Amino acid sequence: MDLIHPWVVDLSRFQFALTALYHFMFVPLTLGLTFILAAMETVYVVTGKQLYKDMTQFWGKLFGINFALGVATGLTMEFEFGTNWSMYSRFFGDIFGTPLAIEGLMAFFMESTFVGLMFFGWDRLSRPAHLAVTYLVALGSNLSALWILVANASMNMPMGTTFDPETMRMTFDSFVKVVFNPDAQAKFVHTSLAGYVTASMFVMGISAFYLLRRKHRMFAAHSFRIAALFGILSTIAVITLGDVLGRLDYEHQPTKVAAMEGLWHTSKPPAEPWILFAIPDDKNQKNYFEIGVPYVLTPLLTHTFDTPIKGLYEIQDSAGPRIESGLKAVAALKRYSEQRQMEDLAVFKQHEKDLGYGFLASRYAPEQNVDKITSDHMPQIIEKTKLDLFPNVFVTFWSFRFMVFLGVYFFVIFAMASYLSLRNQLEHYPWFLKACTWSIPLPFVAAEFGWITAEIGRQPWTVFDILPTFMSASSHTASYMVFSLIGFVTLYSIFIIAELYLMFKYARLGPQPHHPSDDNKIENISIISSKNN
Template sequence: MDPTVVDLSRLQFALTALYHFLFVPLTLGLSFMLVIMESVYVMTNRPIWRRITRFWAKLFGINFVLGVATGLTMEFQFGTNWSYFSHYVGDIFGAPLAIEGLMAFFLEATFVGLMFFGWDRLSKVGHLFVTFMVALGTNLSALWILIANGWMQHPTGSTFNPDSMRMEVSDFGAVLFNPVAQAKFVHTVSAGYVVASVFVLGISCWYMLRGRFPGFAKRSMVVASAFGLASSLSVVVLGDESGYALTDNQKMKLAAIEAAWHTEPAPAGLTLVGIPDLQARETRYEVKIPYVLGLIGTRSLDGEVTGMSELVLQAQERIEHGLVAYDAVEALKQNPEDSAARTTFENNRNDLGYALLLKRYVEDPREATPAQIQKAAWDTVPDVPVMFWSFRLMAGIGFALIALFATAFILCTLRKHTEARWFWKLAVFAIPFPWIAVELGWIVAELGRQPWAIDGVLPTFLGTSTLTPTALITTIVGFTLLYGTLAVIEVRLMLAAIKHGPVEDHDGPEPDAAREPHLQVAA
């Protein structure tokens, strides 16, 4: 495979995935915040909570449309750019995506119209139920997509069939309850709740700074501060669970995140900062907190976190076992009734994917030299500096957002949030940071799996379609222009809606401002 085609295919998918994920977390979080806000309206029957719900629902709708439009492009790429990937693992990977479309997407698509246009046609409780179903569908959609992605990270419940030369489902329950997928789902969804909370908090504080809609803004701040604090704390707890899952299922990713080149005596220390040196294969100027990595990674004081050098030696052994499996598969191609070859394959089937790593260097892996085997083993190490610093920036932003929400919650509890002008400015400034954190999180998750499209099963460079660099460059430019245009439209629509504010058609210009003029003076 032409390395340029592989790199361009990866770049195109990365660009579309990162762009799509600008919209997904806000959709996830706003959906359940709408449920909370409308529940307050149903319980109190106060018109202002109806206005609050409808305003944030308008922003949800703008974001929802862009999320759907960009998500469809990603699914088409599996067929256009990653055809061998789709052929090799489509029976497994396609099942959660099909269920997502049938169960989740149709659910939210059915109810989203009722949510926007059913305010005066449904009862209050009926409309609240509709809003809840939209939120449920949105989050179920994330569940099934992350089950598919989690299987790519940890391909459990599946097996290679030498007769069909494809991966097939052996235990769908194991695919569904994949520990990596479950950890990814709860962590990702919680991160989406944080994004939405910062968004609502920041826009509300902007209104407070401008002296506009203070009654609306202060109530939205209360919801965002409580929901955001709970969500940001859960992100840390669930992130810790994700780290624990890596110890059992993705040891190389964990070692790369920590730039752990060698196995340390248990319990290992957590590196706060340092400079990973790829040439010397060590981390210079590192500052460590003793014991913390061992406790996070193994939940014990005597469990080891394996270093990258030792994991490379294990990969080299698996490549050698994989060559035995590869040779047996070639024999079965010639004679499917060869019982000796089938027995040999069954004894080494779990390492077949590692032999495929050698196809980067030689057409027939069985002809690889010891030097090529060693080089292929080192290919299992992802980009350590990018992993190391992306994770630390993500975690740093996460802890800063906990402090932001804790401050907001205290101010709201003490009823000081209508006077804290310094905090309003801070909340507005913080709006883009959760998006930066979630994008960094996806970089860590996906780059940390390299060189695998399916961890331990299919190398990324073998999964692409037969395309030309020209075709890929053309589509990348086309997507960039299209998505750039959509981004401008989305931002303009969002800004226009925010500038207009939570004013219903039958309302005056700014009904709250006249009732609370002291905020006009404060601003």
């Protein structure tokens, strides 16, 4: 097997990570704003109040800017699978490509079609018909997320697939199992709800900006209240679904969970602490400056008080038999592909479940040829492979911590926002309105950290326990990767600048048309509320 140069693999990973992170800055806002728009327009249709139509149209304008740039950044990512990850595409393309194709046909085209009707159909459609279009846009955007996360779940928790030694590819065993993969369902709900949190903070923060400057006050107060209530419910649901995802990872991806928790050695229940702060040292496999809360980690992950959680060292130490078995599977597969002898196929079938570990270890074989491995080579190969079995613990640990800490912050700020908004006391607390405005970027940051946790935590696998990342990349030159990386960073940076410019421009302009008399109404409401208190 000819190895791809490590620099090419690293640059391919870095390029895809950057393009995915750029693209994911647009996705959560699209997912969440569509349902907030649907909620606002529902109130307009039921009550007939012009204010709610103004709200739907204004926030819809900002949604349109975000949607257009999200589409532009997302399309290029699909081409990267073919250009930079050709081995992965060949090996796993049937499984990964099918949900993406369905996403394009079922969700993206539907969403794109109805977006046009949503923007230009106000005077051409009846109120109920336009409301139905808005809900279809919301449904389309969330269905799009569903199919993408079905594809992603197949990489993190492969189900409904089997390896075909004749074609050397993964093929469908059960499409139903792929679609109803528990990881896909939990991740879809968690990601969609994170989008609702992002959109809620976006609407709430801009509304707080207007209230601070005493502009568009009735518009801002109503927008703030809807966003606050939407946000507190979504945050509670995100935290709940996060627990479900953590439980699934504990059962199916123990290395990811151990890295997320900085757990180098198997826990000792029930007193094992949940670590709040530490500096993990990947090289020496230990933590420095550890601060934790005892009696939390075991029930948090296992939902029991007496189940130990396997640490990275023990996972690494127990992997030797799987590595040796996997090498036998790779060697038998290689011989079968060359000679088509049924004895070799029988040996492969015997060790097939450990094939991924054989792939992972094969780069340490003499001249990268598994047929040249002798009993003298095996211990050394096993020890080298063990070092590759878990992800970067420092990055996984801290990206998870930042996501969790921000989630707690969102719960607090949305709870306060809901309370103050329902009591019409927002303008009495300018410091809180400033905090809401400055918090607009934080859900985007939390979403990015969540993505980093999920994807870095899966390493060293592109397809967990089956296909190592170093085998997945295309055989480009390092210079080509540097050139394309610079091109992508430049292009996507332009997109981000355009997004920020347009968002700031139209957010500062505010809702149009504006009804000046509304500014006096909220002042009267605030005065009455103050007297009552």
